[in-house]
Amino acid sequence: MRGLLKGDRRSLARAISIVDDEGPDSHTILRQVFKKTGNARTLGFTGAGGVGKSSLIERVVPIFQELGYKIAIIAVDPTSPITGGAILGDRVRMQTIMDDQKVFVRSLASRGAIGGISKSVRNVIRLLDAAGYTLVIVESVGAGQVDVQISEVVNLTVVVFSPQSGDSIQAIKAGLTEIGDMYVINKGDLEGSTSLYNSIVDLIGNTPRKPSIMKASAKSGKGVKEVAINLDKLLRLKGYHRTDLEKKILEAELKDMVLNKVEGKISAMLREDNRYRIIVEKILNKELDPYLAADQLEAAILR
Amino acid sequence: MRGLLKGDRRSLARAISIVDDEGPDSHTILRQVFKKTGNARTLGFTGAGGVGKSSLIERVVPIFQELGYKIAIIAVDPTSPITGGAILGDRVRMQTIMDDQKVFVRSLASRGAIGGISKSVRNVIRLLDAAGYTLVIVESVGAGQVDVQISEVVNLTVVVFSPQSGDSIQAIKAGLTEIGDMYVINKGDLEGSTSLYNSIVDLIGNTPRKPSIMKASAKSGKGVKEVAINLDKLLRLKGYHRTDLEKKILEAELKDMVLNKVEGKISAMLREDNRYRIIVEKILNKELDPYLAADQLEAAILR
Numbered sequence: 001m002r003g004l005l006k007g008d009r010r011s012l013a014r015a016i017s018i019v020d021d022e023g024p025d026s027h028t029i030l031r032q033v034f035k036k037t038g039n040a041r042t043l044g045f046t047g048a049g050g051v052g053k054s055s056l057i058e059r060v061v062p063i064f065q066e067l068g069y070k071i072a073i074i075a076v077d078p079t080s081p082i083t084g085g086a087i088l089g090d091r092v093r094m095q096t097i098m099d100d101q102k103v104f105v106r107s108l109a110s111r112g113a114i115g116g117i118s119k120s121v122r123n124v125i126r127l128l129d130a131a132g133y134t135l136v137i138v139e140s141v142g143a144g145q146v147d148v149q150i151s152e153v154v155n156l157t158v159v160v161f162s163p164q165s166g167d168s169i170q171a172i173k174a175g176l177t178e179i180g181d182m183y184v185i186n187k188g189d190l191e192g193s194t195s196l197y198n199s200i201v202d203l204i205g206n207t208p209r210k211p212s213i214m215k216a217s218a219k220s221g222k223g224v225k226e227v228a229i230n231l232d233k234l235l236r237l238k239g240y241h242r243t244d245l246e247k248k249i250l251e252a253e254l255k256d257m258v259l260n261k262v263e264g265k266i267s268a269m270l271r272e273d274n275r276y277r278i279i280v281e282k283i284l285n286k287e288l289d290p291y292l293a294a295d296q297l298e299a300a301i302l303r
Numbered sequence: 304m305r306g307l308l309k310g311d312r313r314s315l316a317r318a319i320s321i322v323d324d325e326g327p328d329s330h331t332i333l334r335q336v337f338k339k340t341g342n343a344r345t346l347g348f349t350g351a352g353g354v355g356k357s358s359l360i361e362r363v364v365p366i367f368q369e370l371g372y373k374i375a376i377i378a379v380d381p382t383s384p385i386t387g388g389a390i391l392g393d394r395v396r397m398q399t400i401m402d403d404q405k406v407f408v409r410s411l412a413s414r415g416a417i418g419g420i421s422k423s424v425r426n427v428i429r430l431l432d433a434a435g436y437t438l439v440i441v442e443s444v445g446a447g448q449v450d451v452q453i454s455e456v457v458n459l460t461v462v463v464f465s466p467q468s469g470d471s472i473q474a475i476k477a478g479l480t481e482i483g484d485m486y487v488i489n490k491g492d493l494e495g496s497t498s499l500y501n502s503i504v505d506l507i508g509n510t511p512r513k514p515s516i517m518k519a520s521a522k523s524g525k526g527v528k529e530v531a532i533n534l535d536k537l538l539r540l541k542g543y544h545r546t547d548l549e550k551k552i553l554e555a556e557l558k559d560m561v562l563n564k565v566e567g568k569i570s571a572m573l574r575e576d577n578r579y580r581i582i583v584e585k586i587l588n589k590e591l592d593p594y595l596a597a598d599q600l601e602a603a604i605l606r
Contacts, residue, residue, distance in 0.1 A: 257597035294560035
């Protein structure tokens with residue numbers, strides 16, 4: 001713990017593993033660390049595969065460093081072993097580049113539990129915060145629900161598009177147009193980027209959130225500095241730090257934690273308690289309906 | 304209710320609206336209907352936008368009707384008002400075609416609550432089942448989590464791909480390769496369909512589920528009959544009806560229902576109970592940590 005608070009990378013990596021695996025000391029570590037948190041600001045980067053999220057992050061990192069941030073990156077990968085393999089190469093590349101720049105990089109796998117990934121990300125952000133990192137960038141895969149969950153635990157969400165491969169339509173379907181505080185059209189030098197820009201402005205420029213919509217090219221570097229500086233400005237705005245947003249994030253966290261415990265309790269009951277096995281059998285035989293059974297189950301576990 | 308059980312479409316439509324809006328009579332209707340259920344089999348169709356799910360469904364419907372099924376379709380649309388508009392045209396087209404064929408079509412919007420869409424779909428399937436439909440097809444948008452949830456409430460899931468627009472990679476990211484009992488490469492006459500077929504066989508042909516992988520063309524009709532007949536066979540297999548699968552679906556439903564109630568209770572506590580407002584303030588001021596607070600909250604609501 002003392003190592004972690006001093007910013008020692010190995011202590012930090014160990015603490016993250018314990019917390020992410022929910023090891024026996026996880027609770028203790030998180031409770032000890034909590035009072036040392038509150039300095040880090042957090043940025044989510046999301047978007048479909050191939051739009052260039054990692055390249056864009058690699059470009060903005062040195063600019064943020066010049067602005068004085070100490071940076072850590074959490075890369076959220078899908079749990080799937082199939083996809084895992086596809087993403088691994090990207091990760092290795094990012095790790096190498098970031099090591100040179102003294103950026104701490106950590107991959108996390110998304111989980112099945114309610115708010116599973118939000119929980120991991122939230123807890124790892126706290127560890128990084130306590131270890132002295134002042135900007136935590138969370139990169140996620142652009143696969144629907146996971147991104148929405150992550151957008152709820154970071155201060156700002158950047159959604160990345162590219163003019164290739166019809167990503168915009170996919171992204172709309174996946175609900176990505178509703179979670180961004182900033183939209184970046186990457187590969188802004190490619191054909192189709194202006195029409196993509198225009199259609200995104202049409203779609204979301206006037207939503208209540210009034211997100212920034214910018215063009216950039218991670219490849220040439222064009223527009224990247226503007227993206228970073230704009231993000232820095234937004235991060236410094238009071239509305240994105242503490243206050244109402246933090247309160248909402250915290251209430252969601254409390255709810256997730258309690259619901260996870262309740263879920264564990266119900267699973268155990270269904271698995272181990274003979275009374276509930278009988279209830280399930282009765283429903284299958286149409287002797288009881290699931291709606292009444294749920295009422296009974298609720299009465300049995302809630303005060 | 305009597306109208307619904309006799310198969311009257313207007314009574315059915317009304318009951319679906321009440322149940323979907325969770326109106327005051329919702330619980331009563333579902334409880335009354337439950338004992339009349341158990342005959343319908345259910346098929347999910349999912350895949351990215353533009354792969355031709357609706358066209359494929361329109362093609363298989365008459366074949367299933369010849370096989371003796373009475374068919375209803377549930378179209379699950381994203382909640383987003385942006386996407387809603389884009390999909391509307393498709394729905395109107397399907398509705399018109401299906402009306403001619405005496406197929407009952409109903410759109411449902413996906414929801415924010417835990418298992419929100421599974422719950423709606425499950426309940427609407429029961430109403431359709433009680434109204435005499437013997438095959439319920441659920442079409443969803445191919446947007447990650449929603450499809451996974453739907454695959455857990457239907458007997459069989461068909462994932463549709465097309466060789467256009469790099470869908471396969473998107474689909475892999477979205478986890479679609481893990482939920483299918485059958486994979487159909489639609490637009491099988493287009494260039495790239497054979498290589499897409501081969502890569503899907505490579506990726507998932509040998510997963511434990513051993514899904515069928517088939518080529519078809521909704522446009523020309525080629526391969527469509529084989530798809531329908533294969534699905535009919537699978538639906539008749541004992542493993543896909545009642546038994547373990549039904550039990551798992553039911554346990555998940557019970558859990559969802561109880562968790563939804565618990566979530567409502569926690570939200571109300573956080574919103575209305577002064578004690579919890581104080582807890583949140585204390586955490587924001589680092590006087591209390593969220594992990595201890597969650598334990599306290601849990602103790603306050605659970606027996």
